Amino acid sequence: MTRATLAGPWPGADPVAAARDVLAGLARPHLPVLPELPARGPGSDPVGRTAALLDGLAVDLQPHGWRLVPEAGMDHRRAASALRTDVNAFTDLAGERGEAVEELVVRVSGPMSLAAGLWLPGGERSLSDAGARRDVVQSLAAGLADWVRSVRAATGAARLTVVVDEPRAAAVLSGALPTASGYRTVRSIPRSEVRAGWTLVTEAVLDAGATGAVLAPGRAGAEERWGWRDLALLASEALPAVADPEPDAPVDLGLALPLAPLEGPGADPDRWEVTAGWAEAGRTVLLRLPRAGHGAPTAAAGTAAGDRARAGTSAAGRPEAVGTARPYRGTAVGIARTWARIGLDPDLLSALVLGAPDLSGGTRHEANRTLEGAVAAAEDLEHIRQDGGL
Numbered sequence: 001m002t003r004a005t006l007a008g009p010w011p012g013a014d015p016v017a018a019a020r021d022v023l024a025g026l027a028r029p030h031l032p033v034l035p036e037l038p039a040r041g042p043g044s045d046p047v048g049r050t051a052a053l054l055d056g057l058a059v060d061l062q063p064h065g066w067r068l069v070p071e072a073g074m075d076h077r078r079a080a081s082a083l084r085t086d087v088n089a090f091t092d093l094a095g096e097r098g099e100a101v102e103e104l105v106v107r108v109s110g111p112m113s114l115a116a117g118l119w120l121p122g123g124e125r126s127l128s129d130a131g132a133r134r135d136v137v138q139s140l141a142a143g144l145a146d147w148v149r150s151v152r153a154a155t156g157a158a159r160l161t162v163v164v165d166e167p168r169a170a171a172v173l174s175g176a177l178p179t180a181s182g183y184r185t186v187r188s189i190p191r192s193e194v195r196a197g198w199t200l201v202t203e204a205v206l207d208a209g210a211t212g213a214v215l216a217p218g219r220a221g222a223e224e225r226w227g228w229r230d231l232a233l234l235a236s237e238a239l240p241a242v243a244d245p246e247p248d249a250p251v252d253l254g255l256a257l258p259l260a261p262l263e264g265p266g267a268d269p270d271r272w273e274v275t276a277g278w279a280e281a282g283r284t285v286l287l288r289l290p291r292a293g294h295g296a297p298t299a300a301a302g303t304a305a306g307d308r309a310r311a312g313t314s315a316a317g318r319p320e321a322v323g324t325a326r327p328y329r330g331t332a333v334g335i336a337r338t339w340a341r342i343g344l345d346p347d348l349l350s351a352l353v354l355g356a357p358d359l360s361g362g363t364r365h366e367a368n369r370t371l372e373g374a375v376a377a378a379e380d381l382e383h384i385r386q387d388g389g390l
Contacts, residue, residue, distance in 0.1 A: 002385060004371075004378035005031035005105055007163070007216075007256065007288045007355025011367050013040040015089035021364065023094060025371040030378065031161070031353065033105045034090055034151070038360050043079030046165070047117035050109035052079035055142035057135060059118065064180070067119045068126060068136075091154050104157040108144060110166035110215070111137040111197040112189065116177055117168075124179060127172065128186045137197040144201060145208035152209050161212030161252060162205045163286070164198065170219030170226040173234075191234055198238035202253075206240065212252035214286055215239065228257060232274040254284030256355065259331075262338045276342055279351040286353045287335075289377075292327035292370050327373030328354075332380035336390050346389035354378045 005026060010018045018035035026032040038045050043052065047066050051059045058072035059079075066075075094101050109117070115127040115136045126132040144162070152160055171177050175188030202213040215238065217231040235255050242251045255278050260268040278285050331354075339349060356374040359367035384390060 001029060001350050002352050002354070002378050002382040003030045004354045004356070004375040005286070006033040006035075006359075006371060006374075007107075007286060008358030009036040009038050009360035011037075011039060011360050011362055011364055013037055015086050016093060017364070019086075019090040019093045021368055021371070023090075023097065023099065025368060025375065028102065030375055031103055031105050032101070033107070034086055036107065036360075037086070040082060042075065043082050046109045047114060048075075048079045049083055050114055050140070051118065052076065052083050053108070053143035053147050054136070054139040055146065057139045062119065064123075065117060065119055067121065068132070069121065087151055087154050094155070101155045101157045103159040103161070104151070104155055105161045105163060106151060107163040107165050110164040110169070111140050111201055112172045112194055113166045113168040114140060116172055116186075119180075125177065125186055127177065127189065128179070133189070133193070133197075137200060141200045141204035145204040148205050148208040148210050159211040160209065161214060162202075162210045163214045163216055163256060164201055165216045165218075165256075166198075167216075167218035167220075169194070169217035169231055170224035173226045173230075174224040176224050195234055195238045198235065199240060202238065203240045206242075206251065211250075212254065212284070213239065214252075214254040214256050214284060216256035216286070216288075228268065228270050228274055232257070232278070236278075252284050254278070254286055254353075256286035256288060259287040259289055259335075259354075261334070262341065272338060272342055275352075276344055279344060279348045283351065284353060285351055286355050288355045289328060289331070289357055289374055291357055292373060326376060327370045328377040329373070331377045332384060333390070335381060336384045340390055346385050346387075349381055349385040352378075352381065354381070 006022060010021065012018060015035065015037060018037055022032050022035050036044070036049065042048055042061050051066055058069050058076050059066045060069045060073050061075040115133050116125055118126040118136060120126050120129060120132060126136055148160060148162065168177065172189050173191060173194060175185050177186045179186055198215060205213055215235040217235055219226060219231065232255055239253045242253065257271055257274065260266055260271050262269060262272050275285050339346065354374050354377055356371045359370055
């Protein structure tokens with residue numbers, strides 16, 4: 001079935017409040033996420049949070065970013081402590097609410113983006129040194145495996161999905177990342193090495209008991225020569241083959257990419273071609289929604305879902321407050337119409353997960369409202385699927 005999740009950080013610095021919001025907003029059958037709270041400061045940012053998981057490597061914080069060092073100091077310990085606090089707060093709150101955490105999603109920085117964000121003692125990116133890249137990838141795979149086992153034991157989650165976030169994938173592959181001086185760029189990393197790094201990390205988390213792995217490659221601009229089709233192909237090659245999964249414990253392998261319209265402003269047909277291919281292959285596609293009001297495909301006329309959108313109710317029949325505009329209203333119909341136009345079976349809409357975006361820059365009220373909109377859009381899309389399409 002089509003479900004919703006959170007595909008970015010959450011506002012605020014209180015892990016208990018964040019866990020409360022996420023557990024309430026992403027109640028079953030949707031996919032709760034271990035919240036990320038970058039507003040807490042250094043160590044809760046994507047690089048510092050993931051660097052705290054490295055096995056046998058240590059980091060400290062310098063004015064230019066996180067640096068690899070021989071021994072763990074205060075900065076490393078603070079990052080590791082914050083991550084433990086996040087897990088404990090989530091677990092304790094779920095217990096207080098009497099909720100069994102059956103499914104959980106966790107996000108980490110992928111090996112290439114992590115290597116791009118870590119600096120060597122000499123002042124260059126660790127990405128620029130082949131030996132350092134290898135150490136970071138191997139250390140991350142080992143540390144993530146230990147952490148997956150720890151999170152599953154703490155939360156009791158029967159199903160745990162790890163999203164490997166690679167926002168700098170296209171820049172790494174295109175050689176577009178600036179060096180410390182800013183006058184040059186780091187040499188592009190061979191696709192074979194990137195593929196091997198992704199495979200090592202995803203195999204490690206699956207071997208440790210994760211039941212899902214989603215690769216989330218990213219690109220920032222036209223100067224990055226790698227497009228979405230290229231990134232998706234590389235991700236497909238990198239995800240490990242799962243032979244004969246148990247019927248009662250299937251392994252989900254997937255791709256995350258930003259949602260874009262098929263035509264009009266911001267259109268990107270390539271992304272829809274990728275989405276179609278992955279859905280037809282039986283793999284999960286996590287569509288990251290834009291910030292509310294910034295380009296989600298919409299259509300609201302002539303369908304039951306569209307009628308609900310105009311009437312101010314979700315697929316579940318929840319009324320919306322008078323005078324408020326639900327975020328992503330009409331998004332489900334827009335996706336379903338695009339689905340029909342590219343000739344996909346409506347039942348394959350079950351491959352989609354709609355992810356609310358990075359909400360860390362707003363208030364908790366705004367974030368909860370946006371998350372509510374993402375959930376309602378997923379429920380509308382599931383209703384359309386059950387109706388056999390538009």
